[in-house]
Amino acid sequence: xxxxxxxxxxxxxxxxxxxxxxxxxxxxxxxxxxxxxxxxxxxxxxxxxxxxxxxxxxxxxxxxxxxxxxxxxxxxxxxxxxxxxxxxxxxxxxxxxxxxxxxxxxxxxxxxxxxxxxxxxxxxxxxxxxxxxxxxxxxxxxxxxxxxxxxxxxxxxxxxxxxxxxxxxxxxxxxxxx
Numbered sequence: 001x002x003x004x005x006x007x008x009x010x011x012x013x014x015x016x017x018x019x020x021x022x023x024x025x026x027x028x029x030x031x032x033x034x035x036x037x038x039x040x041x042x043x044x045x046x047x048x049x050x051x052x053x054x055x056x057x058x059x060x061x062x063x064x065x066x067x068x069x070x071x072x073x074x075x076x077x078x079x080x081x082x083x084x085x086x087x088x089x090x091x092x093x094x095x096x097x098x099x100x101x102x103x104x105x106x107x108x109x110x111x112x113x114x115x116x117x118x119x120x121x122x123x124x125x126x127x128x129x130x131x132x133x134x135x136x137x138x139x140x141x142x143x144x145x146x147x148x149x150x151x152x153x154x155x156x157x158x159x160x161x162x163x164x165x166x167x168x169x170x171x172x173x174x175x176x177x178x
Protein backbone atom coordinates (compact mmCIF):
# COMPACT_ATOMS: atom_id res chain seq x y z
CA UNK A 1 0.00 0.00 0.00
CA UNK A 2 2.52 2.56 -1.15
CA UNK A 3 1.70 6.21 -1.72
CA UNK A 4 4.16 8.68 -3.18
CA UNK A 5 3.05 12.25 -2.69
CA UNK A 6 5.02 15.23 -3.90
CA UNK A 7 4.13 18.06 -1.55
CA UNK A 8 4.85 21.37 -3.22
CA UNK A 9 4.87 24.91 -1.94
CA UNK A 10 3.72 27.27 -4.68
CA UNK A 11 6.15 29.31 -6.75
CA UNK A 12 7.01 32.96 -6.09
CA UNK A 13 3.90 35.13 -5.89
CA UNK A 14 3.37 38.86 -5.83
CA UNK A 15 1.32 38.95 -2.62
CA UNK A 16 -0.66 36.89 -0.08
CA UNK A 17 -4.38 37.18 -1.01
CA UNK A 18 -6.03 34.17 -2.68
CA UNK A 19 -6.25 35.95 -6.04
CA UNK A 20 -2.54 36.89 -6.13
CA UNK A 21 -0.69 35.81 -9.26
CA UNK A 22 2.78 34.45 -9.66
CA UNK A 23 5.54 36.90 -10.49
CA UNK A 24 7.46 36.56 -13.75
CA UNK A 25 10.07 34.63 -11.79
CA UNK A 26 7.29 32.44 -10.34
CA UNK A 27 5.94 31.65 -13.82
CA UNK A 28 9.44 30.59 -14.86
CA UNK A 29 9.71 28.46 -11.70
CA UNK A 30 6.41 26.77 -12.60
CA UNK A 31 7.93 25.69 -15.91
CA UNK A 32 11.03 24.44 -14.08
CA UNK A 33 8.77 22.43 -11.76
CA UNK A 34 6.95 20.93 -14.74
CA UNK A 35 10.25 19.84 -16.28
CA UNK A 36 11.47 18.43 -12.96
CA UNK A 37 8.29 16.46 -12.20
CA UNK A 38 7.22 15.39 -15.68
CA UNK A 39 8.95 11.99 -15.44
CA UNK A 40 7.64 11.04 -11.98
CA UNK A 41 4.65 8.97 -13.21
CA UNK A 42 2.14 11.30 -11.59
CA UNK A 43 -1.46 10.05 -11.49
CA UNK A 44 -3.15 13.00 -9.81
CA UNK A 45 -2.64 16.72 -9.14
CA UNK A 46 -4.48 18.23 -6.17
CA UNK A 47 -4.13 21.94 -5.53
CA UNK A 48 -5.09 24.74 -3.23
CA UNK A 49 -7.73 26.83 -5.01
CA UNK A 50 -5.53 29.95 -4.63
CA UNK A 51 -4.47 31.41 -7.96
CA UNK A 52 -0.73 31.17 -7.20
CA UNK A 53 -1.04 27.44 -6.45
CA UNK A 54 -3.02 26.74 -9.63
CA UNK A 55 -0.51 28.71 -11.71
CA UNK A 56 2.34 26.78 -10.07
CA UNK A 57 1.09 23.44 -11.34
CA UNK A 58 -0.64 24.42 -14.60
CA UNK A 59 2.43 23.78 -16.84
CA UNK A 60 2.84 20.29 -15.36
CA UNK A 61 -0.87 19.50 -15.69
CA UNK A 62 -0.77 20.54 -19.35
CA UNK A 63 2.40 18.53 -20.00
CA UNK A 64 0.94 15.39 -18.37
CA UNK A 65 -2.59 16.02 -19.65
CA UNK A 66 -4.01 15.81 -16.12
CA UNK A 67 -6.81 17.81 -14.55
CA UNK A 68 -6.03 19.99 -11.55
CA UNK A 69 -8.31 19.01 -8.68
CA UNK A 70 -8.95 22.11 -6.55
CA UNK A 71 -9.32 21.27 -2.89
CA UNK A 72 -10.11 24.04 -0.37
CA UNK A 73 -8.49 21.96 2.39
CA UNK A 74 -5.13 22.86 0.82
CA UNK A 75 -5.72 26.62 1.15
CA UNK A 76 -3.32 28.59 3.30
CA UNK A 77 -4.00 28.59 7.00
CA UNK A 78 -5.63 31.71 8.37
CA UNK A 79 -3.66 32.67 11.46
CA UNK A 80 -6.11 35.45 12.39
CA UNK A 81 -8.62 37.73 10.74
CA UNK A 82 -7.05 40.61 12.66
CA UNK A 83 -4.09 42.58 11.34
CA UNK A 84 -1.35 41.40 13.71
CA UNK A 85 1.72 43.59 14.12
CA UNK A 86 3.49 40.64 15.78
CA UNK A 87 2.15 37.97 13.39
CA UNK A 88 5.53 36.25 13.03
CA UNK A 89 5.88 35.82 16.79
CA UNK A 90 2.27 34.62 16.99
CA UNK A 91 2.92 32.11 14.22
CA UNK A 92 6.03 30.88 16.02
CA UNK A 93 3.96 30.25 19.15
CA UNK A 94 1.48 28.12 17.17
CA UNK A 95 4.31 25.72 16.34
CA UNK A 96 4.78 25.21 20.10
CA UNK A 97 1.10 25.25 21.15
CA UNK A 98 -0.85 23.42 18.46
CA UNK A 99 -4.15 24.34 20.16
CA UNK A 100 -3.48 28.12 20.15
CA UNK A 101 -6.17 29.84 18.14
CA UNK A 102 -6.23 33.55 17.40
CA UNK A 103 -9.34 35.57 16.61
CA UNK A 104 -10.94 34.35 13.40
CA UNK A 105 -8.06 31.96 12.80
CA UNK A 106 -7.34 28.28 12.78
CA UNK A 107 -5.17 26.39 15.23
CA UNK A 108 -2.19 24.40 14.00
CA UNK A 109 -4.01 21.20 14.97
CA UNK A 110 -7.09 22.14 12.91
CA UNK A 111 -5.01 23.03 9.85
CA UNK A 112 -2.92 19.88 10.22
CA UNK A 113 -6.04 17.71 10.35
CA UNK A 114 -7.46 19.13 7.13
CA UNK A 115 -4.30 18.59 5.06
CA UNK A 116 -3.94 15.07 6.53
CA UNK A 117 -7.43 14.26 5.21
CA UNK A 118 -6.25 15.10 1.69
CA UNK A 119 -3.20 12.84 2.11
CA UNK A 120 -5.38 10.00 3.45
CA UNK A 121 -7.66 10.23 0.40
CA UNK A 122 -4.83 9.70 -2.10
CA UNK A 123 -5.33 6.17 -3.40
CA UNK A 124 -2.87 3.44 -2.56
CA UNK A 125 -0.29 2.62 -5.21
CA UNK A 126 -0.70 6.07 -6.76
CA UNK A 127 1.63 9.01 -7.17
CA UNK A 128 0.06 12.36 -6.44
CA UNK A 129 1.11 15.98 -6.33
CA UNK A 130 -0.29 18.26 -3.67
CA UNK A 131 0.31 21.97 -4.25
CA UNK A 132 -0.24 24.11 -1.19
CA UNK A 133 1.27 26.87 0.98
CA UNK A 134 4.22 27.07 3.33
CA UNK A 135 2.47 27.12 6.68
CA UNK A 136 0.12 24.22 6.08
CA UNK A 137 2.86 22.28 4.29
CA UNK A 138 5.03 22.67 7.39
CA UNK A 139 2.24 21.35 9.59
CA UNK A 140 1.91 18.28 7.38
CA UNK A 141 5.63 17.58 7.56
CA UNK A 142 5.52 18.16 11.32
CA UNK A 143 2.88 15.45 11.67
CA UNK A 144 5.37 12.88 10.36
CA UNK A 145 8.52 14.54 11.74
CA UNK A 146 8.01 16.47 14.99
CA UNK A 147 11.40 18.16 14.61
CA UNK A 148 10.07 20.16 11.64
CA UNK A 149 9.07 23.41 13.33
CA UNK A 150 8.91 27.17 12.89
CA UNK A 151 12.66 27.29 12.24
CA UNK A 152 12.32 24.87 9.31
CA UNK A 153 9.26 26.74 8.01
CA UNK A 154 11.40 29.87 7.75
CA UNK A 155 13.89 27.96 5.56
CA UNK A 156 11.30 26.88 2.97
CA UNK A 157 11.70 28.29 -0.51
CA UNK A 158 9.22 29.23 -3.21
CA UNK A 159 8.80 26.76 -4.71
CA UNK A 160 9.74 23.87 -2.50
CA UNK A 161 9.26 20.16 -3.08
CA UNK A 162 9.16 17.31 -0.59
CA UNK A 163 8.44 13.66 -1.30
CA UNK A 164 6.19 11.97 1.24
CA UNK A 165 6.36 8.18 1.02
CA UNK A 166 3.74 6.24 2.92
CA UNK A 167 4.08 2.47 3.10
CA UNK A 168 1.45 1.06 5.42
CA UNK A 169 2.12 2.56 8.84
CA UNK A 170 5.57 3.88 7.87
CA UNK A 171 6.07 7.35 6.43
CA UNK A 172 9.09 9.38 5.44
CA UNK A 173 9.72 12.85 4.04
CA UNK A 174 12.59 13.90 1.81
CA UNK A 175 13.29 17.41 0.59
CA UNK A 176 13.96 17.32 -3.14
CA UNK A 177 14.13 20.98 -4.13
CA UNK A 178 17.47 22.62 -3.43
